[in-house]
Amino acid sequence: MTRTCLTCGGQLQRKETEAHARFARRKFCSPACYQAADRHTPPAPRFWSKVLKGEGDACWIWTGARRAPYGQLKAGNRLIKTHRFSWQLHYGAIPDGMHILHKCDTPLCVRPDHLFLGTHADNMHDFASKGRHWLSKRTHCARGHEFTPENTVVRRNGSRGCRQCRRENGDKARATRTAAAATLTHYQRELRAPRRTIERST
Numbered sequence: 265m266t267r268t269c270l271t272c273g274g275q276l277q278r279k280e281t282e283a284h285a286r287f288a289r290r291k292f293c294s295p296a297c298y299q300a301a302d303r304h305t306p307p308a309p310r311f312w313s314k315v316l317k318g319e320g321d322a323c324w325i326w327t328g329a330r331r332a333p334y335g336q337l338k339a340g341n342r343l344i345k346t347h348r349f350s351w352q353l354h355y356g357a358i359p360d361g362m363h364i365l366h367k368c369d370t371p372l373c374v375r376p377d378h379l380f381l382g383t384h385a386d387n388m389h390d391f392a393s394k395g396r397h398w399l400s401k402r403t404h405c406a407r408g409h410e411f412t413p414e415n416t417v418v419r420r421n422g423s424r425g426c427r428q429c430r431r432e433n434g435d436k437a438r439a440t441r442t443a444a445a446a447t448l449t450h451y452q453r454e455l456r457a458p459r460r461t462i463e464r465s466t
Contacts, residue, residue, distance in 0.1 A: 271297035323373035333371035350374035
C-alpha cells in the first residue's frame with residue numbers, strides 16, 4: 265500500500281527502526297512538512313477538533329497534547345495553554361499580569377463559563393483553598409505541632425502557619441535580646457542610655 269505525505273505529496277518511506285504501527289499513523293514525510301501543515305491550519309479549528317464537550321453544565325475536556333496538568337496548543341510559533349486560548353477565543357485578550365483560573369478545578373477544562381480572571385495571589389489562594397497544594401495535606405508543622413483550628417493561622421496567600429511555632433520564636437527572640445543586654449559593659453550601657461541634658465549655670 266502506497267502512502268503519500270499530506271503536505272508535499274511525496275511517498276512515505278518506512279524507516280528500518282520504525283515500528284509498523286507508528287508508520288501506519290504517520291502522515292508526513294519529515295518534521296518540516298509537519299510544521300508547514302500545522303502553520304497553514306488555523307489554531308481555532310485544531311482547538312475545537314480536540315475538545316470533548318460534556319452534557320449540561322459538565323466540563324469541556326481537552327483531549328490533545330498536554331503539559332501536566334494543562335493542555336497546550338501551538339498557535340503561530342508559540343505554545344499556549346488551552347484554557348488561556350479558550351478565554352481569548354471567547355472574551356478577548358487577557359490583561360497583563362492576570363491569570364485564568366478554573367471554577368471547576370479541572371485543569372483540562374476549556375469551557376469558558378468555568379473560567380475566571382484572577383491575579384497571581386488569587387491563583388495561589390484558590391490553589392491552596394481547594395487542597396491541591398502539597399502542604400495543605402500536612403497534619404503537623406515542621407516541629408511536630410498539630411494543625412488544629414486553634415493552632416492554625418491562615419496567611420493572606422492561603423498558606424497555613426503554626427501559632428505554637430510563632431509563640432516559641434517570639435520567646436526565643438526575647439530571651440536572646442535579654443541575654444545580649446545582660447552582657448553589655450558599663451561603657452556600652454552608657455552609650456545606649458538616653459543622653460542627659462546638662463544645664464549650664466549662667
